[in-house]
Amino acid sequence: MSSEYPIIELERRLLAAMYKIGSQLNVSLDYTASASEVMKILHDECSLLCGMLTIRDTERNIMLVKSVHSPIPNNATDEKQVSYKAGEGIIGEVLNQESSIVIRNLGDDLRFADKLALYDYDKPFICVPLKDSSSRTIGALSAQPESNSDHVITLQSQFLEMVANLIAKNIQLAHQVESTQKQLVSERDGLRRKVRNNYSFDNLVGHTKPMRKIFDQIRLVSRWDSTVLVRGESGTGKELIANAIHYNSPRANLPFVKLNCAALPDNLLESELFGHEKGAFTGAIKQRKGRFELAHSGTIFLDEIGETSPAFQAKLLRVLQEKEFERIGGSDTISVDVRIVAATNRNLEEEVNLGHFREDLYYRLNVMPMYLPALRERIEDIPDLAEFMLDKLSKKQSRTVSITDNAIRSMMGYDWPGNVRELENTMERAAVLSESGIITPDLISFPKHESSSLPLKAPLLSPRAEAEPIATKEMLSNDERQAVIDALEQSGWVKAKAARLLNMTPRQIAYRIQIMDIEMKQI
DSSP states (O other), rough: TTSSSHHHHHHHHHHHHHHHHHHHHHSSHHHHHHHHHHHHHHHHHSSSEEEEEEETTTTEEEEEEEEEESOOGGGGGGOSOOEEEETTTHHHHHHOOOOEEEEGGGGGOOOOOSOOOOOOTSSOOOEEEOOOOOOOOOEEEEEESSSSOOOHHHHHHHHHHHHHHHHHHHHHHHHHHHHHHHHOOOOHHHHHEEEEETGGGSSSOOOHHHHHHHHHHHHHHHSSSSOOEEEEOOOOOOHHHHHHHHHTSSTTTEEEEEGGGGGGGHHHHHHHHHOOOHHHHHHHHEEEHHHHHTTTSSSEETGGGGGHHHHHHHHHHHHHSSSSSEEOOOEEEEEEEOOEEEESSSOOHHHHHTSSHHHHHHHHHTTEEEEOOEEEEEEEHHHHHHHHHHHHHHHTTTTTOOOOOHHHHHHTSSSSSSHHHHHHHHHHHHHOSSSSSEEEEGGGGOOOGGGGGSSSSOSSHHHHHSSOOOOGGSSSSSHHHHHHHHHHTTSSSSSSHHHHHHHHOOOHHHHHHTTTOOOOOOO
């Protein structure tokens, strides 16, 4: 552009270019890509040639070249690590001064370091800083005016400062979004790790044969998408098993949706599971996705499935068979990829015979049945369960909560009709009543039917096939007693070492030694 070029025309062109630049920066938060387009606009429409964007590396205190517009192919512009140290060249001087530098004739300024071999030494050069909201220099924008006119250079210098301000805002926003995304990803991954830890096999307590069988089944069924039916009395931990199946499966990072089928009547249950369209019924003021749709690609847990009516079961059967449904009031068929885990405390075989549960749905659900034993069938797990619950109570009450051996023996002699849930309530009630944090037998209280509880004897090492009175000392297996003695001898009669050999806790082996009348030797 010649020095005679009308200033008014230049202002008009710069204003139009500013609109284009603002629009371009709004397109993407990838400021490197946006800057490349901005440099092109500066060159083509503003007579500001060979625009260059440099960004400050605060750790090394240097300016890194991020974007250059070169109409003529130049190998130097392809270098990714071109940089200027503080005070090096015009760019480095802007980093030091934190203010704009305008050179009327580039060849007359000895500070210029032409690392890219792009610029005409007979023309001016403008370099302006990019500043953040705290007025700290985060980069620089430079270009070479085509005209030597002082009026034109002044106008283009002011224009370049405004463009630099827009680019700086774009860079700050990009960094904020990136920082927020990293924080969200970190929080998400942390929550996933926490959830996985909460439902890992380490948190499934029990060493008896029935529980080891359950753990083995979880490991097997978690790998595949087969429908699982978890069966057992109330309070045995069916939901915990469903959680373990999902969070140890390939779908662990995908949705896990739960619904208690006994909590809702049929009409609400259908809406909850399948969703509804706006206006489908009174009160349906907007479209709502159902639980099956929300669980797409993940797992849905249908608790208390045995409480549903045959009419609803017919609708549920189609979803299980075809993996498709329609929202209430809608006509569009929705297909989902969902893994089904159901649970019930009812005898479904008897319910089928009585006509209360559809036989076809029963066979569709009963692909992989898992039977959770009642607590009275695995009394030997009470010490482990108590220890696990004490850890939770200690964290909850912000103090150390412990329990005496006699209190454990008292609980091991009870029939536990409420299963693990009753045990947990009993432990928490006793902890609340304990001022010292030590749970003693007098703090362990059972419901009125406690007179029917089992004798206060210790259990066998091996699990019982069914609920039965706990064995007396005379009934204990000689092999089991000998196993404890052998472990003690092998460990030099150190209880902690013997416990590790038998895969027990020190508390558990102490019970065995006491109940089996094993005389401890002093070595």
